[in-house]
Amino acid sequence: MIVVFGSVNVDLVARVSRIPRPGETVLAPTHERHHGGKGANQAIAAARAADGAIPVVMAGAVGDDPLGEAARANLAANGVDPSPLETHDAPTGVAFIAVDDEGENAITVASGANALARPDGLGPLLADAEVLVLQMEVPLAAVAAAARMGAEAGVRVVLNLAPVPIDPHMPTLDALLAATDVLVLNGHEADALCALVGLPDRDGPSRDAALAARCAADVVVTLGAAGARAATRGGESLLVPALPVDPVDTTGAGDAFVGALAAGLAEDLPLADALARAAVAGALACLAFGAQAASPTRAAIEAALRTRTGEPS
Template identity: 55%
Template sequence: MIVVFGSINMDLVARVERIARPGETVLSRRADSFFGGKGANQAVAAARASRGGPVQVAMAGAIGDDPFGEACRKNLEANSVDGHALRVTDEPTGCAFITVDGSGENAITVASGANMALRSADLPDVLLSKASVLVLQMEVSIAENLDVAARARKAGVKVVWNFAPVPAIKERAAIAELLEVTDVLVVNEHEALAIAEIVGEPVDGDYLKAGTDIASSFGVTCIVTAGSRGAFAIAPDGSRVHAAARPIVPIDTTGAGDTFVGVLANGLAEGLEIGAAMERACAAASLSCLTAGAQAGMPDREALERHLAQV
């Protein structure tokens, strides 16, 4: 089983000619609503990739007692994500405000709401004991994430931690504490460089060197995603595995990183080697960019297998 501990949001998306600069207003014809939150996105991606396979997906998260919260709960259920560990709080359901420009690039502001009320205790031991992979992100309390990760490691569960969005951590000791309970760290180029800066590793803008230094310094497997350049897994001994990205013309890159993480978790839970798991994850992330919305383009298992079979 894959267990995702993390955020649940409703995404409000506006398409713009260009993303506004500070102090600037740009107009959009309309705003559309989509299901989101990095935790929920990763759970849905994992569940769709798992559908018809041997692995189940469950999620622990927090929602508000409001229409957005009920809609998000039903959406997880419709995507075969076990939601028995969802908690309804007095805080409003989280919302993300997203602008997407003509090239598919995006800018995102998140109002956390109920996500910051999520507690480690919301993930019961009986559910964690069934897991082979735990997936975490940075949109809920870091302290609660750390507690859940420590519990998972003690139970022999593989911890996959997506260091996104980059939190306001400035101390090497805080990063070390996080990585001590992590088996696989997933970052993009910018996140890899941000960690390297925090821990004082001089990498001169080289994201692969950053990933290598993180892996060797903290004894984790560091996966760096690099958009059209694919993804690189770097082991503590410095060895690398590369998975290529499929060439596409993106419509909306929102959720591509979450798709990668969810499908990677599925591959690891099904016993794939890291390279094969990343190949599937890169293909799924590419497919997700062909449809607007974080979850709308996430492929199911059948669509992913068809895509992987193409030369």
């Protein structure tokens, strides 16, 4: 089983001629509602990549409101068990997004119930889990506690350190990193983490290896169109290429990568093979709009892998 503990949001998107300035009102003809939150995105990506081979459950918090009910229904419709989600007397998390004609955006996130997410109920889930997936859109203390529970249960802890916390309580961050087995970052996040833990800010495999040694974890750095790089705690260096695509929307690529990686690890694939699947999933997610809607299926991932290796599809 894959357990995801993290954020559940509803995104409200308005397309405008320009981003409003302070004090200005700009009209939009309509708005769109999408389901989001990095936790929910990664849970759905994992469920699609696993395609029933491994069950996926989502833990976190939503509000006692219609948006919370809709978020639960959306997870269930996408193959994720939402029953561990807590319901709080707080609004469901919402992202308010204004997108202008040039594609630029301005985003305000109201955390709502996500700020109240607690890992207290994870114990029974972790007893049957292979992988625990975490991100940073719920409080650091809650993420660190969840990671500790996963480590104590012998579950492989995958941490997507996104967003990197600003001015975090360092003992708590260190405890989180110490309980992590696989740390996933993009280049900017790797730079930010280096600054927090006092490592030189330099891109490349030597930086990854230094992070792996500092965190005692396998460190995976996503490289966009260049694929992904990994430095293992055992000193091994890996590089997997991306699938060449003409992207239309890169919004969900990182979450698709993490979800597919978790699915591969839960199926006990070697890290290199799980990374190859994740890199393909991230690339395929760029071919459609929307973080969740664009997450590729297992069949699409496997077909792309066969094409890459020259096998008959």
